Amino acid sequence: xxxxxxxxxxxxxxxxxxxxxxxxxxxxxxxxxxxxxxxxxxxxxxxxxxxxxxxxxxxxxxxxxxxxxxxxxxxxxxxxxxxxxxxxxxxxxxxxxxxxxxxxxxxxxxxxxxxxxxxxxxxxxxxxxxxxxxxxxxxxxxxxxxxxxxxxxxxxxxxxxxxxxxxxxxxxxxxxxxxxxxxxxxxxxxxxxxxxxxxxxxxxxxxxxxxxxxxxxxxxxxxxxxxxxxxxxxxxxxxxxxxxxxxxxxxxxxxxxxxxxxxxxxxxxxxxxxxxxxxxxxxxxxxxxxxxxxxxxxxxxxxxxxxxxxxxxxxxxxxxxxxxxxxxxxxxxxxxxxxxxxxxxxxxxxxxxxxxxxxxxxxxxxxxxxxxxxxxxxxxxxxxxxxxxxxxxxxxxxxxxxxxxxxxxxxxxxxxxxxxxxxxxxxxxxxxx
Numbered sequence: 001x002x003x004x005x006x007x008x009x010x011x012x013x014x015x016x017x018x019x020x021x022x023x024x025x026x027x028x029x030x031x032x033x034x035x036x037x038x039x040x041x042x043x044x045x046x047x048x049x050x051x052x053x054x055x056x057x058x059x060x061x062x063x064x065x066x067x068x069x070x071x072x073x074x075x076x077x078x079x080x081x082x083x084x085x086x087x088x089x090x091x092x093x094x095x096x097x098x099x100x101x102x103x104x105x106x107x108x109x110x111x112x113x114x115x116x117x118x119x120x121x122x123x124x125x126x127x128x129x130x131x132x133x134x135x136x137x138x139x140x141x142x143x144x145x146x147x148x149x150x151x152x153x154x155x156x157x158x159x160x161x162x163x164x165x166x167x168x169x170x171x172x173x174x175x176x177x178x179x180x181x182x183x184x185x186x187x188x189x190x191x192x193x194x195x196x197x198x199x200x201x202x203x204x205x206x207x208x209x210x211x212x213x214x215x216x217x218x219x220x221x222x223x224x225x226x227x228x229x230x231x232x233x234x235x236x237x238x239x240x241x242x243x244x245x246x247x248x249x250x251x252x253x254x255x256x257x258x259x260x261x262x263x264x265x266x267x268x269x270x271x272x273x274x275x276x277x278x279x280x281x282x283x284x285x286x287x288x289x290x291x292x293x294x295x296x297x298x299x300x301x302x303x304x305x306x307x308x309x310x311x312x313x314x315x316x317x318x319x320x321x322x323x324x325x326x327x328x329x330x331x332x333x334x335x336x337x338x339x340x341x342x343x344x345x346x347x348x349x350x351x352x353x354x355x356x357x358x359x360x361x362x363x364x365x366x367x368x369x370x371x372x373x374x375x376x377x378x379x380x381x382x383x384x385x386x387x388x389x390x391x392x393x394x395x396x397x398x399x400x401x402x403x404x405x406x407x408x409x410x411x412x413x414x415x416x417x418x419x420x421x422x423x424x425x426x427x428x429x430x431x432x433x
Contacts, residue, residue: 042337120213330410
């Protein structure tokens with residue numbers, strides 16, 4: 001039999017038949033169930049993959065543009081950061097270079113106090129388009145004009161109950177020549193309340209002018225470096241580092257963003273991998289449902305198989321007819337599942353919004369039955385603790401790979417029943433009928 005003739009026979013066999021009462025046969029129902037199980041397994045797999053990628057990129061983008069930069073340059077003894085900054089700014093491959101000075105301290109006001117991460121920034125960094133894209137201004141201004149102007153993270157502002165115009169005090173500790181610890185207090189003016197849209201980044205942010213931090217905080221507690229931005233950090237994580245290496249002489253250390261916060265990004269990638277493995281196991285199990293469905297079909301189609309053998313079909317023809325049919329079933333399930341997964345991924349923010357509304361509505365319904373129940377509306381994506389929106393970018397290449405692997409698994413799962421069908425004896429099949 002030719003390939004086309006095998007495909008034609010497979011289509012007829014898999015289309016099924018109806019009993020005299022008009023109901024579909026058991027094999028046809030089993031095949032439909034196999035397609036459904038594959039598609040239902042693929043939908044969450046693709047959704048998890050696309051949503052996880054979007055969340056990782058959304059979180060990573062905030063870290064890269066607001067906290068780690070695309071790369072950081074540190075000076076060895078005897079070398080100056082200002083010299084490095086001048087060389088970096090002159091490079092056409094680098095879109096921005098700024099000196100940042102970091103330290104730690106405690107902020108207090110009106111009897112409240114919180115530990116803070118002090119960041120001394122240049123205004124150019126705050127004005128950069130990539131910074132403005134992710135740094136949201138909730139109140140006040142992003143411009144640090146006076147020496148003691150300060151921007152603070154929204155979560156920190158909520159804890160301290162401050163707003164633009166409030167006066168806060170920053171306490172740092174200086175070690176004297178004798179080795180004793182001497183506190184130093186700086187009075188700051190809150191100029192604005194900011195947020196990165198992800199609590200873990202800005203929960204303890206206190207943003208000041210870079211030269212103010214360098215001059216007023218104890219030298220031994222301040223870490224300074226040049227933060228640079230260059231190219232697309234996701235397409236080439238080391239683009240900024242390579243651009244800096246081309247223009248800087250010896251005497252400077254350069255770290256790309258993946259090296260600065262390697263533990264964080266590896267943790268995010270590992271979490272994504274584990275989720276995908278769990279979902280992939282589900283799809284693999286669903287694919288092997290085709291094996292049980294084809295086994296049922298072989299039992300149901302023994303008479304047809306015997307007729308094919310009696311008119312000259314070889315065992316290998318029967319074998320490939322069922323293998324082709326199982327592969328087509330896997331392809332059908334993969335197609336439906338991929339389309340469903342893409343649709344769910346594209347509309348994930350809207351779906352989460354509907355789930356959020358339905359959940360809050362349900363809570364209100366139970367208000368009368370449980371007076372002690374917390375009736376405050378809950379957010380599935382609360383910007384105070386997580387991303388306020390999941391950025392979704394469909395990766396067609398990955399989806400095609402998943403679809404191909406699903407089809408391959410379906411083909412492998414069909415080989416057992418296909419071999420059994422090919423080995424059936426026509427005489428025995430007719431006797432059973």
